[in-house]
Amino acid sequence: MENLPIIVAISGASGIQYANKLVNILSSLNYPFYLIWTKAAKKVLKYETNYSFEDLEKKALDTFEEQDISSPIASGSHPVRGMVVIPCSSKTLGLIAHGIDLNLVARAAAVQLKEKRKLILVLRETPLSLPIIENMRILTLAGATILPASPGFYHEPQTLDDMYSFIAGKVLDQFAIKHNSYKKWKTP
Ligand SMILES: Cc1cc2nc3c(=O)[nH]c(=O)nc-3n(C[C@H](O)[C@H](O)[C@H](O)COP(=O)(O)O)c2cc1C
Secondary structure, three states, X not given: OOOOOEEEEEOOOOOHHHHHHHHHHHHHOOOOEEEEEOHHHHHHHHHHOOOOHHHHHOOOOEEEEOOOOOOHXXXXXXXXXXXXXXXXXXXXXXXXXXXXXXXXXXXXXXXXHHOOOEEEEEEOOOOOOHHHHHHHHHHHHOOOEEOOOOOOOOOOOOOHHHHHHHHHHHXXXXXXXXXXXXXXXXXX
16 A cells, blocks of 8 residues: 555646645655646646646656546556645636546546545635635545645745645655655744
């Protein structure tokens, strides 16, 4: 179980930097992962970063587009440890909350829920509407973890990179993967 790959899905919310950081840490730990891109994520990547898809993709076991619904990770029979959507848009949150398997991200997330595997959703939206809050409630009841892209300050971040590392580290904590991505809190 511990060495099974994780699915890293990147949706079109702001903050692909968080996904980039997670991918880099997983890669440096030699931890296997699959990557899924939505179409919107590819657009946001161009607007917000100077990375290329290839920068992230070359570190993955395999990469899929949102329309690749016949990929192995669309099936519960394919062994994975769980999945993180990072960053998670409110649209993707809504699809998953309502079981609408419109693309590979929603389908793979639905598989994690039905197989009782870990599903972490790094939602990036503010402020939050009632539909978003309701969708988070439904997903929490269904066993997913809502892990908002909401960096803390107790680790005294000095750079944006420190803030990406904090969120990536919180995701790794969920999977009990050891890392040095951020300093844990200690009483001063
Ligand atoms: C530059 C940019 C930033 C965006 N940021 C967010 C965001 O932070 N949160 C969000 O829910 N949607 C955001 N959106 C809108 C989503 O990209 C849009 O709803 C899209 O349909 C989501 O599709 P996906 O979930 O399939 O990736 C953003 C769009 C653009 C172009």
